[in-house]
Amino acid sequence: MNTVLATPTDNQLAASLSHVSKTYKHFKLQDLSFSLERGTVAGLIGPNGAGKSTTMRILMGLVHPNSGTVQVLGQPISSSQASAKQDIGYYSEDMRLYKPESILWHMQFVRSLYPSWDDAYARELLDRFGLIEQQAIKGLSHGQRVKAMLLLILARRPKFLILDEPTNGLDPVAKHEVLTELMRVVEDPDRTILYSSHNTADIEKICDSITFIDRGRLIASDNRDSFLEQWKRIKLHAPETWQTPSIRGLRLESTFHQLRILSLSHFRDEIPAELQSSGATIEAIDPMSLEEIFVSSVMRGREGEGS
């Protein structure tokens, strides 16, 4: 029973992308590299059109990158890797169920394709999601349809769930039901979730790691707490002549009389002392929300300043 606490080895990774690029006529995914540790929930956050869905389709082997390597559950992914796909559950709003047929019909259909189908679990999900098995797909609301699709994926008990905006358009109750089931999935340390959203609030609590992308580029990828610890909003008082000291990741956001509001992307313990010695008096160093961090990262990235 040796538990390794060092950096994860390939075996501890559910998936990794290395220098992945894909060019379309009007969109380019550029040199994307990040990895997901097994047993964690990873959030993929980006504005609409950032490349989230393309990234997920690459992980599913549905899209082939022009360059770079992709590993999923210890295997290089390609369209021929049917065995790895048994262990992957992919959700996207683009997927369609067969309208005239019932939820039960779909359950039987998926069961016939996947030996890992767990019927008892499927029944529990029906109950917890408040779905009726005889109901035809065409009569379902948006929320019920999303839950029905997730049921069909979850009941296969895949090791790796790739969920493209699964809570998009859900009411708060349905969203709570879905998040509850996702958290149950990772009670098993061998199962992993990659979850995309343009809404940071949806996933702020549940994610272990977060990857920000914008316009086909990686902006940042780190564990959630590191983001929250490194980004700060600083309020300080300084004379008119005060110049923002050159500290990595520090920038002046606004000025109100003597008050300066700054954002900082790389907090260190020495920074308060460095600011004081520049002639400023610190009023407060506050944490930023993940949403504020996301917007700031994207804006800084777009200005080509990076960090």
Added chain:
Amino acid sequence: MTIHSWITISLSDPLPLYLQVIEQVKRRVAVGDLKPGTELPSIRQLASQLQVSVITIKRAYLELERDGVIVTRQGKGSVVAERPGLQVAMQERELKDRLTQAADLGLLLGKSKTEMQRRMAEAYEQSQKGKP
């Protein structure tokens, strides 16, 4: 699982999530809801119950263990430490924290030490009589 759990996690609280967990476990020990030897949920179970990330709970448990509040045995899960005086220590800590907060506020508002002592005595008497 439930939005009404024994630990309440809020994103609007400026305190980081793992510190919210630590604070609330310590409070439960202070008031006696969590007694020495009581089993705690596993890291992944609690993460699932509170709908927070596994890393958040892992970090909270590691710090609680370092502070001597809980004991984790590999493969057996975590229990509240069976240490004499743990509850009193948690009570003292909470009392000290709140007094410090009040003192800081007094200082910020320019109140004198005697003024603060008088106000404390007043507040104490009011509590004794029941709610003001």
